[in-house]
Amino acid sequence: xxxxxxxxxxxxxxxxxxxxxxxxxxxxxxxxxxxxxxxxxxxxxxxxxxxxxxxxxxxxxxxxxxxxxxxxxxxxxxxxxxxxxxxxxxxxxxxxxxxxxxxxxxxxxxxxxxxxxxxxxxxxxxxxxxxxxxxxxxxxxxxxxxxxxxxxxxxxxxxxxxxxxxxxxxxxxxxxxxxxxxxxxxxxxxxxxxxxxxxxxxxxxxxxxxxxxxxxxxxxxxxxxxxxxxxxxxxxxxxxxxxxxxxxxxxxxxxxxxxxxxxxxxxxxxxxxxxxxxxxxxxxxxxxxxxxxxxxxxxxxxxxxxxxxxxxxxxxxxxxxxxxxxxxxxxxxxxxxxxxxxxxxxxxxxxxxxxxxxxxxxxxxxxxxxxxxxxxxxxxxxxxxxxxxxxxxxxxxxxxxxxxxxxxxxxxxxxxxxxxxxxxxxxxxxxxxxxxxxxxxxxxxxxxxxxxxxxxxxxxxxxxxxxxxxxxxxxxxxxxxxxxxxxxxxxxxxxxxxxxxxxxxxxxxxxxxxxxxxxxxxxxxxxxxxxxxxxxxxxxxxxxxxxxxxxxxxxxxxxxxxxxxxxxxxxxxxxxxxxxxxxxxxxxxxxxxxxxxxxxxxxxxxxxxxxxxxxxxxxxxxxxxxxxxxxxxxxxxxxxxxxxxxxxxxxxxxxxxxxxxxxxxxxxx
Amino acid sequence: xxxxxxxxxxxxxxxxxxxxxxxxxxxxxxxxxxxxxxxxxxxxxxxxxxxxxxxxxxxxxxxxxxxxxxxxxxxxxxxxxxxxxxxxxxxxxxxxxxxxxxxxxxxxxxxxxxxxxxxxxxxxxxxxxxxxxxxxxxxxxxxxxxxxxxxxxxxxx
Numbered sequence: 142x143x144x145x146x147x148x149x150x151x152x153x154x155x156x157x158x159x160x161x162x163x164x165x166x167x168x169x170x171x172x173x174x175x176x177x178x179x180x181x182x183x184x185x186x187x188x189x190x191x192x193x194x195x196x197x198x199x200x201x202x203x204x205x206x207x208x209x210x211x212x213x214x215x216x217x218x219x220x221x222x223x224x225x226x227x228x229x230x231x232x233x234x235x236x237x238x239x240x241x242x243x244x245x246x247x248x249x250x251x252x253x254x255x256x257x258x259x260x261x262x263x264x265x266x267x268x269x270x271x272x273x274x275x276x277x278x279x280x281x282x283x284x285x286x287x288x289x290x291x292x293x294x295x296x297x298x299x300x301x302x303x304x305x306x307x308x309x310x311x312x313x314x315x316x317x318x319x320x321x322x323x324x325x326x327x328x329x330x331x332x333x334x335x336x337x338x339x340x341x342x343x344x345x346x347x348x349x350x351x352x353x354x355x356x357x358x359x360x361x362x363x364x365x366x367x368x369x370x371x372x373x374x375x376x377x378x379x380x381x382x383x384x385x386x387x388x389x390x391x392x393x394x395x396x397x398x399x400x401x402x403x404x405x406x407x408x409x410x411x412x413x414x415x416x417x418x419x420x421x422x423x424x425x426x427x428x429x430x431x432x433x434x435x436x437x438x439x440x441x442x443x444x445x446x447x448x449x450x451x452x453x454x455x456x457x458x459x460x461x462x463x464x465x466x467x468x469x470x471x472x473x474x475x476x477x478x479x480x481x482x483x484x485x486x487x488x489x490x491x492x493x494x495x496x497x498x499x500x501x502x503x504x505x506x507x508x509x510x511x512x513x514x515x516x517x518x519x520x521x522x523x524x525x526x527x528x529x530x531x532x533x534x535x536x537x538x539x540x541x542x543x544x545x546x547x548x549x550x551x552x553x554x555x556x557x558x559x560x561x562x563x564x565x566x567x568x569x570x571x572x573x574x575x576x577x578x579x580x581x582x583x584x585x586x587x588x589x590x591x592x593x594x595x596x597x598x599x600x601x602x603x604x605x606x607x608x609x610x611x612x613x614x615x616x617x618x619x620x621x622x623x624x625x626x627x628x629x630x631x632x633x634x635x636x637x638x639x640x641x642x643x644x645x646x647x648x649x650x651x652x653x654x655x656x657x658x659x660x661x662x663x664x665x666x667x668x669x670x671x672x673x674x675x676x677x678x679x680x681x682x683x684x685x686x687x688x689x690x691x692x693x694x695x696x697x698x699x700x701x702x703x704x705x706x707x708x709x710x711x712x713x714x715x716x717x718x719x720x721x722x723x724x725x726x727x728x729x730x731x732x733x734x735x736x737x738x739x740x741x742x743x744x745x746x747x748x749x750x751x752x753x754x755x756x757x758x759x760x761x762x763x764x765x766x767x768x769x770x771x772x773x774x775x776x777x778x779x780x781x782x783x784x785x786x787x788x789x790x791x792x793x794x795x796x797x798x799x800x801x802x803x804x805x806x807x808x809x810x
Numbered sequence: 811x812x813x814x815x816x817x818x819x820x821x822x823x824x825x826x827x828x829x830x831x832x833x834x835x836x837x838x839x840x841x842x843x844x845x846x847x848x849x850x851x852x853x854x855x856x857x858x859x860x861x862x863x864x865x866x867x868x869x870x871x872x873x874x875x876x877x878x879x880x881x882x883x884x885x886x887x888x889x890x891x892x893x894x895x896x897x898x899x900x901x902x903x904x905x906x907x908x909x910x911x912x913x914x915x916x917x918x919x920x921x922x923x924x925x926x927x928x929x930x931x932x933x934x935x936x937x938x939x940x941x942x943x944x945x946x947x948x949x950x951x952x953x954x955x956x957x958x959x960x961x962x963x964x965x966x967x
Contacts, residue, residue: 591838593898606899611841637868676851721853759869763900765955766862766871768854774862774869782850782862782869 161210163414165255168199172248173491175199179244182236188229197226203251214254214264221274222247228278243274245495306338306378309354314372322371324352330368334358417517420478424667427471434463439690471667482560482567483511484520485527489558492528496535503542503552504535509559515567519659523569526632530571530655531558533629538575538653548650550574572654578647580604587613605645609633668756668785670777671732671747673716674723677783678747679756679775680734684788686742687735688750694729705744707735714744715795717786720770736788743792758785769794821916825946826893826909829881833906834915834939834948841894841901843909846872846886860905865894872903878954879934897951904954913946915939920948 175196182188204219222244229236250270257264311327331337335358343351355378360368365375438460445453486508497504515523539545539554546552557572580599587607588594599607607613611630636643641659668679669688689707696703696714704711714733718725726748733744756775761767772787823834824843842865849861849872858877862869872892877883889908894901920937936950 593838593896611896612838634866634868723853759864761862761869761871763871763902765859765873765902766852766855766869768852771852774850774864776864781848782864784850784852784862 158210159416160414161206161212162255162259164206165203165215168203169248169252169255170487171199172196172203173488176241176244176248177490177494179236179241183238183241188236190230193226193230197223197230200226207255212255212258214267215251215258218247218251218254218267218271221271221278222251225274225278237277240277243270243277246270247274249495305357305359307356307358307360308376308378309356310351310374310376311354312351312372312374317372320371327352327371327373328354331356331358334360334364415477417478420474424471424474427467427474430467434460434467442689478517479514480517480520481511482513482515482520482569483508485524485569486511486558486560489528489531492531493535493556496532500536501541502535502539502554504539504554504556506531507555507557507559509557510561513560513562513567515560515659519567522635523657523659526635526657527558527569527571529629529632531556534571534573534575534653538573538577540576544576567659569657569659570654571657572652574652577649577651578604578608578645578653579649583607601645601647604647605643609643666756666758668754668775669734669750670752670754670783671717671734671750673747674718674721674726676721676723677751677777678717679754679783679785680745680788681772681785682753684736685734686738689733689735689744691731691733691744691746692729693731705733707742707744712742712744713795714746715791716746718748720791734788737792741792741796743788743795745786745788745791756783756785821914823913823915823946823948824893824909825911825913826891826906828875828879828906829884832944832946833875834913834946835893835895835951837912839895839897839951841896842866844892844894845888846890846892846905863892863903865892865901865903868901870894870901870903872905873954874905875954876905876907895951897955900955902955913941915941915946915948923947 175192178192179188179196182192200219200223204216204223207213207215207219225240225244229240247270250265250267254264254267309327309331311324313322313324317323328337328340331354335356338355338357340352340354343353360375368375441456441460448456489508490506493504493506534556539556540548540550542552545554555574557570559570559572561568583604584594584599584607587610590610590612592607592610592613594607609629609632611628613629633643636657636659641657643658644656645653646656647653667682669682669685671678671680691705691714696705697711699711703714703716705714706712712735716725716731717723728748731746731748732750733746735742735744737743754777756777758773758775760773761771770787770791771784772790773785774782775785777783822837824837824840825832825834827833844865846863849863851861852859852871855861855871858874860872860874860877862871864870874883884907886905891906891909892903893906893909894903919941920939923935923938934949934953935947937948939946939948
């Protein structure tokens with residue numbers, strides 16, 4: 142009882158809940174996938190045993206974790222589902238259509254119960270579905286005698302062979318080699334007695350070589366003695382520790398009587414779940430490091446004259462190494478953010494199946510390119526839009542079997558969901574071989590809805606812009622498939638928001654293809670945040686070659702331009718305040734971004750740099766707000782727009798048309 | 811032209827005031843309205859563009875209708891509203907002094923603009939309607955948002 146025990150720290154409990162939801166998601170995804178593969182087993186005597194085992198394990202875990210956080214409805218329901226699977230496993234009874242439907246519906250309710258807890262809303266009732274499962278379990282039990290009532294096979298820590306984990310170290314010596322005991326001999330012995338989990342050589346403190354093995358298997362006393370004579374040390378690995386390392390090992394109902402942990406799919410110890418905000422924190426820390434590195438550079442530059450040349454060189458070399466390592470670190474963290482696009486795809490078969498069942502259509506879903514990687518940030522925002530397009534394909538694209546046959550098509554419709562990378566773009570396509578989009582009907586409906594109509598016959602782009610217009614899909618509100626709060630207009634704005642592009646290809650009678658082009662990660666970039674004339678600007682870090690500190694007094698006046706000595710040459714300097722008609726700073730010390738190289742090198746002076754951050758780039762598309770030298774806008778978390786400079790364009794514009802930027806400079810309020 | 815025609819069919823308009831005059835736009839052109847907090851100035855943008863704001867995740871330019879119609883800027887107050895409009899694929903915010911009402915204007919009560927209607931806003935007026943003793947100027951959104959007409963003289967040029 143959490144109320145009676147020590148008061149639960151709010152923060153830690155909510156953290157715990159986040160973990161719970163994340164874990165539920167994983168199990169539910171697994172359940173959905175397995176249920177789909179079970180479909181082919183209906184009516185057959187032999188059900189694919191590993192599938193049942195995995196399903197059982199998922200429900201068992203869901204029951205356990207739901208109990209821990211006191212989501213009682215989920216616990217109860219998972220328990221019922223688990224019961225049914227136990228009956229199926231031990232009863233050798235065929236899976237019925239009713240049974241499978243109950244599993245599907247039970248899973249759906251389970252999902253809703255968990256989602257309700259997540260949204261802090263009342264959970265849907267589970268009695269009806271729980272009773273239905275109980276009745277099916279009853280029938281299954283009757284059919285298979287008492288088998289279903291017997292408890293699940295015990296196992297786990299006390300596995301039949303006494304198998305456990307050992308740390309084995311072999312240190313070769315002259316004497317052992319003479320006796321023919323080399324490392325491969327030891328390896329063979331271990332392999333025949335159990336399983337080598339890991340093996341790695343190391344150099345001992347004395348300079349000799351030793352081999353470390355983690356071994357899983359049974360070692361009796363006699364064996365141990367004989368092995369130890371051959372230069373082998375054996376140490377038991379603490380079970381508790383091993384249990385922590387391998388979350389699966391605490392599963393209290395191992396399915397596989399032999400307890401062969403190696404047979405489990407995807408070693409869980411190789412996957413770590415990380416909250417995105419923690420990655421963001423890491424990124425921020427690295428950003429701080431970049432700033433500190435810049436400060437150190439400034440300080441070093443000031444003391445350069447006082448150092449001996451050799452000392453200075455040594456310091457410089459270290460500084461360059463640190464720069465390189467910083468970059469590697471940053472890129473490494475960026476890479477961690479990339480996840481397979483398959484995360485979006487995985488729940489689609491379930492969705493398609495449900496919807497096909499409801500609409501009485503026959504639909505096959507093909508998935509392609511699930512391994513394509515895309516930023517986690519984009520994945521989360523693309524989930525609902527893709528879901529919506531897939532639902533649309535089933536409910537509006539694919540025809541009924543009768544219609545398809547009449548049109549000379551195969552009765553079963555096909556939807557292909559694919560992802561591929563092309564340079565910095567990830568292309569997601571949702572294609573169906575259905576009836577296509579009826580342009581005339583779209584125009585008629587748009588007209589009825591009072592939408593502004595571009596002149597001329599509608600092409601695919603016009604049709605797309607019409608169906609994406611807010612207000613177009615209002616008539617669909619009763620349609621369950623598209624009535625879940627996401628219309629095409631939301632799909633469009635999600636794509637726009639991520640600086641993506643959407644296209645439509647459709648042919649009457651032949652099918653429809655929606656094409657979404659999204660940046661792999663361009664929507665997020667590292668930027669230096671600078672202040673100039675009271676305004677805040679972001680400068681993409683990859684455009685900045687160096688940041689230096691200058692004193693305004695050191696600027697040299699050359700005709701209309703200002704310059705500063707930089708690396709043995711003169712670097713043209715432009716003050717952002719003058720360029721943009723902002724209030725001039727009174728600070729004597731200012732920061733200078735060095736951008737470009739050679740003849741196009743330019744220094745952009747700002748009042749000061751206040752930080753480095755990862756920013757989400759939003760494009761400015763409207764001509765009213767699109768100006769040279771500004772590539773987009775971002776939000777630093779307070780809802781206020783911060784403009785992102787485009788140093789390359791600034792430098793080019795200054796070079797080619799200095800009048801263009803300076804001319805309007807004085808019109809600011 | 812097209813948007814006004816579609817709007818006239820519905821006859822529903824949103825009324826707002828700019829410098830003491832009541833204007834109307836077809837409801838079909840309006841996505842939503844919001845209070846305005848702070849606007850980020852965009853350097854070197856046209857003079858009637860106050861800057862940009864985020865509106866529902868999008869970067870939206872803010873057109874100051876006072877300036878667009880040739881009046882002085884006024885400080886933002888509690889009555890100031892941003893009317894976010896949709897024109898073709900563009901989303902723009904119009905900064906107005908105040909906006910409260912929706913009205914239905916029957917198409918037959920809309921007259922073409924008077925010859926005598928001059929001043930900056932005249933060229934953006936599509937029609938004039940009188941409801942009771944009020945005179946309402948119905949605007950043409952596309953003309954307000956277009957770049958085609960001359961910008962106010964640039965002092966620095």
